[in-house]
Amino acid sequence: NAGVMQNPRHLVRRRGQEARLRCSPMKGHSHVYWYRQLPEEGLKFMVYLQKENIIDESGMPKERFSAEFPKEGPSILRIQQVVRGDSAAYFCASSPSAGNMNTEAFFGQGTRLTVV
Amino acid sequence: KQEVTQIPAALSVPEGENLVLNCSFTDSAIYNLQWFRQDPGKGLTSLLLIQSSQREQTSGRLNASLDKSSGRSTLYIAASQPGDSATYLCATQRVQGAQKLVFGQGTRLTINP
Numbered sequence: 001n002a003g004v005m006q007n008p009r010h011l012v013r014r015r016g017q018e019a020r021l022r023c024s025p026m027k028g029h030s031h032v033y034w035y036r037q038l039p040e041e042g043l044k045f046m047v048y049l050q051k052e053n054i055i056d057e058s059g060m061p062k063e064r065f066s067a068e069f070p071k072e073g074p075s076i077l078r079i080q081q082v083v084r085g086d087s088a089a090y091f092c093a094s095s096p097s098a099g100n101m102n103t104e105a106f107f108g109q110g111t112r113l114t115v116v
Numbered sequence: 117k118q119e120v121t122q123i124p125a126a127l128s129v130p131e132g133e134n135l136v137l138n139c140s141f142t143d144s145a146i147y148n149l150q151w152f153r154q155d156p157g158k159g160l161t162s163l164l165l166i167q168s169s170q171r172e173q174t175s176g177r178l179n180a181s182l183d184k185s186s187g188r189s190t191l192y193i194a195a196s197q198p199g200d201s202a203t204y205l206c207a208t209q210r211v212q213g214a215q216k217l218v219f220g221q222g223t224r225l226t227i228n229p
Contacts, residue, residue: 033216042120043160043204045216056215091159093217104150105209105217110158 004108005074005095012114013082021077021111025094032075033105034060034067036090040069046090049075082115089113118143122220126127129179130228131198137191137223139206143182150217151180151191152205164190187209 005024013019025032030051035043045059049069060067064082069075079086088114093105119142129135139149148167152160164173164180168188172181179192189206203224207217 031215035217035219042219042221043207043217045218048215059216104148104162104165106162107152107160112157 004092004106004112005092006027006092007049008111009109012116014116015083016081017048019079019082019086020091021079021090021113022074023077023092023094023108025092026106027104028095029094031095032069033093033095034075034077035093037090037091037110039088041054043091044052044076055112060094079113082113084115087113087115118146118208118218119126119158120218120220121207122204122206122223124223125221126224126226127227128228130194131196133196134194135194135196137193137204137206139189139191139226141187141189141208143210144187145209145211146184147209147211149180149189149197150207150209151178151184151189152207154203154205154222156203163204193225196229197200198227198229201225 007022034046034051036046047060065078065105066078087112091110093110095105096105110113121140123204146168149164150165154160154165166173166182177194182189202224205222207219
């Protein structure tokens with residue numbers, strides 16, 4: 001049973017380009033969360049998704065950022081027109097299906113985005 | 117709004133010492149509190165999860181306690197080893213907005229041989 005898989009592990013983009021970060025949750029998990037860790041800072045919540053639904057995007061910047069979790073395939077965090085301030089580690093976590101909100105989250109290895 | 121604070125920000129101790137890392141939180145209405153370990157350039161590894169109804173959890177040389185009423189948790193590491201060097205993060209899962217974790221800034225721990 002593979003863990004949470006994120007790819008790519010490292011991503012370099014020039015200012016103005018688009019960045020696409022992928023996350024495949026653990027098998028049997030239908031809840032996906034994205035967090036961002038800026039240099040020398042803690043992790044900050046960005047968005048929580050279930051299959052085909054955005055449940056909570058209160059931590060995601062209103063512009064340039066979007067997230068999806070389609071019926072088939074991985075969850076995608078998309079950053080358009082990247083700027084240097086977007087350079088960070090982006091972590092994905094997943095948890096099991098609904099019912100019990102009190103569940104342990106399992107994290108991927110992260111994608112380290114560098115904007116040059 | 118939940119705020120999670122970890123003290124100290126950095127800690128350096130000789131090998132073999134027992135040590136305590138501290139975590140405090142402002143909103144006691146939580147489902148659970150988790151301690152994670154993060155190695156440089158790596159992801160997060162879950163160490164211990166304490167449910168709100170529990171007082172402590174143990175795994176090997178690690179023991180985590182939770183005092184909800186005072187908004188505090190501690191992570192106790194016994195007989196520290198150089199391999200314990202990492203950043204340790206605590207995170208709460210609140211009852212309100214329960215889906216997301218709120219993290220502290222972390223304690224960067226260095227164990228000197």
